[in-house]
Amino acid sequence: MARWHRRRLSQLLYFSYGVTLVIPYANQPFYMRAAPSAGGLYPAELYLISQGVAGIPEGLYNYQVRSHSLVRFWDESRWPRLQAGCAEAAILNQCSLALVVSAVFFRSAWRYEDRAYRRICLDSGHLLGNIELAANLTGYRAYLLGGFCDQILEELLFLDPQEEGILAVVPLWDLWQPTSADTPQEMPQWPANEFTALSSPIVTHVPELQEGDWLPFLHRVSRIESGSLTRPPVPATTPAEPPADKYNFPFCLRVSTATPPIDWGPHLQELVRSILKRRSTRHFTGADLPLQLLLALLDFTYHPEHYTAQGLDGNPDYFDRSLVETFVVANGVEGLEPGCYYYAVQAQELRQIRFRNFRNEVFQLCLGQELGRDAAAVVFHTADLTKAVARYGERAYRYLHLDAGHLGQRLNLAAIGLGLGVSGIAGFFDNQVNEVLGIPTSEAALYITTLGIPRQASPPKG
Incomplete structure (x- = not known):
């Protein structure tokens, strides 16, 4: 039994953040991981907190990526302290294992400076996307x-808050009985988002900051102190239907995005293969992308409920996905007029809001990166900052970018599974994004994902 538990946890960690390729260099090798990271800097760290299960004694562990091992650096129970720090979240009464995602700030800050916190949160969101799917593959619910x-x-993990900050806690519910790998347990139920996202205070005065001060400032003002760590009221009724799609223009072109789900093969083998061979594309050919493949990408990313028959979670956790809007700029998609489209997730349709080819504009707003110019389709994630801050205070900045990275990772894996090229872009001119999409300045760009036909690649699946 102990070996069985360790093997499953080993697979979960490897599929989430393990080394999938070692590239030799003169000074030292470069280790590529299952989750993408801006500049290959990998700011995220993974910790495991165990309440004590067979083969995984209670204590604190750090995941050592290069050796694919867990180092136990504290051998006493810290679970009650974890519960206290998480407002006594109900799920922690049901689980015995929890992952903690943190970020070592300097790993990104030395290169990206004041833009680093955005990239850190996006990178950590990629990791959360992998953890969600890796949990499905190994008998857990994240x-x-x-x-x-x-x-x-x-304090629980003995971190220096000036150097490393925590971004997410991921309790792992074991879907399989302790004595059998074949009998799934019923998952615990409680009100949706009971503890997923709590709010922090709102800053009313921003001091004058010097270059390099924005990263620590953004993390500091989004902290939740123990005195303000309160449980949200439990709703008396079942949550309402998902919010309606934000943009609905009466006379725009509408394209249905309903499509058969991607077939990930027996035992999700093709999904595992996509996780392990995922790479960021460096160059696109500029060739057109079949519309059906674009629809399949959107379906896997935004409609997990279509994949329950294949064994995937139909309602994975996000901090608040209702705050994130999605736009698609079609530069070269077969069967789709060039232009900018709003993706209405609930209605499952693309709604054209601007009517022309924006290839040159996307090239410019992506800081002159060829990926933006040569991509067949470019996915933009945006959010209404006023609404987000009103709901979650300054903590909203973390939640929005973590969720955008999570969605971006699902796009990554779907693209790789279909034989397409994909690359995320966090470096762009924010105001130019609003101009291209035709959205108000209160709607902020979070993340860009470019999609297309990679150079020197096999024909895409379709």
């Missing part, structure tokens, strides 16, 4: 907690 007292959890 829950998501973003409402926690930063100081309590930093």
